[in-house]
């Protein structure tokens with residue numbers, strides 16, 4: 001069993017002091033994506049929440065809060081750092097019951113009715129935060145110090161682009177000796193078990209669940225512990241054999257190379273679950289490849305190919321059933337997709353079988369594209385990166401389809417599988433609510 005990554009319950013942002021070291025850890029690129037020079041070649045640093053928030057203000061010294069030029073409020077922290085907030089920004093972010101619904105977490109304030117030149121009439125410090133009375137409608141606002149510290153933008157005290165939760169751990173086939181796994185009973189009976197399962201998926205990109213009753217009903221219940229099942233043109237919960245029930249190679253007994261599913265959706269499916277219910281033949285082993293690990297290797301060995309596969313859009317489609325002709329919007333998406341601000345790799349989209357005609361390439365891109373594709377394929381098919389496991393009735397596999405590629409060996413005999421897709425956002429929402437305190441989540445908004 002793997003040493004589990006700790007659950008990120010203490011996901012409070014790190015503010016040990018407003019030290020230069022912390023400021024240096026802020027991403028270099030914080031300008032809007034439009035103005036950025038893409039730099040896929042710089043390794044993303046491991047930036048994660050680590051320690052508890054310590055937002056301290058000397059409240060005995062009321063001069064710690066002051067109004068400057070009416071247009072800004074200055075707040076001096078105990079270590080001497082001063083945060084500057086625009087008056088309008090503060091009024092717009094008032095979280096009093098009139099301005100913010102504490103249950104729905106939605107704004108009630110009408111931003112467009114706030115005078116653009118609104119000013120504080122008075123500012124003062126209480127034990128928990130900053131109090132402001134405004135010159136418009138005598139409105140009173142209270143801002144907790146922890147919230148002000150967390151969202152300070154001048155200067156930025158906390159990295160606003162910190163990745164959530166425990167750091168991801170990339171892997172090669174040596175993970176086979178110690179696979180992430182949880183027990184069905186734990187997942188079904190407690191939120192702690194469910195949190196551990198979801199955190200395995202967050203950290204490793206996949207997890208097994210053992211001791212699952214060998215029925216479609218139990219498997220469906222397991223999938224629904226995370227969220228509702230995502231329906232697609234293949235249906236909702238699937239229960240399938242190799243009878244070409246749909247016009248897709250998944251419904252045959254052919255070997256399948258490592259791929260991600262639904263590259264042809266605007267929003268590819270987030271999680272995929274498989275459960276073998278019955279097999280009376282040979283083969284059909286499961287292949288898993290960590291796309292993030294392979295991307296890291298590609299970047300080290302072939303930086304130009306990495307850059308190219310991060311930029312060239314690949315058109316894809318699903319059109320195997322007569323009534324279906326699915327293509328994504330935008331029509332073309334790169335294989336390696338990055339967060340435009342942090343440049344972190346966020347999604348691998350790769351199914352060479354679903355690739356449409358590449359008629360949009362510039363003539364000079366054609367050879368470069370195939371070179372890069374071959375480099376990528378070499379990494380993806382390198383024996384060291386292939387995790388082969390045997391499907392077993394009672395042992396469910398679930399994986400992150402935005403990170404892990406999957407495939408299988410050819411098989412004989414009658415084979416019955418069931419499984420389901422989950423939306424990315426709904427999986428992440430469930431993971432977040434189970435692994436982070438409600439107070440922390442509310443403060444992050």
Ligand SMILES: [Fe+2]
Pocket residue numbers: 250259260261406
């Ligand atoms: Fe697939």
Ligand SMILES: [Zn+2]
Pocket residue numbers: 094095096097098099100139140141
């Ligand atoms: Zn208010």
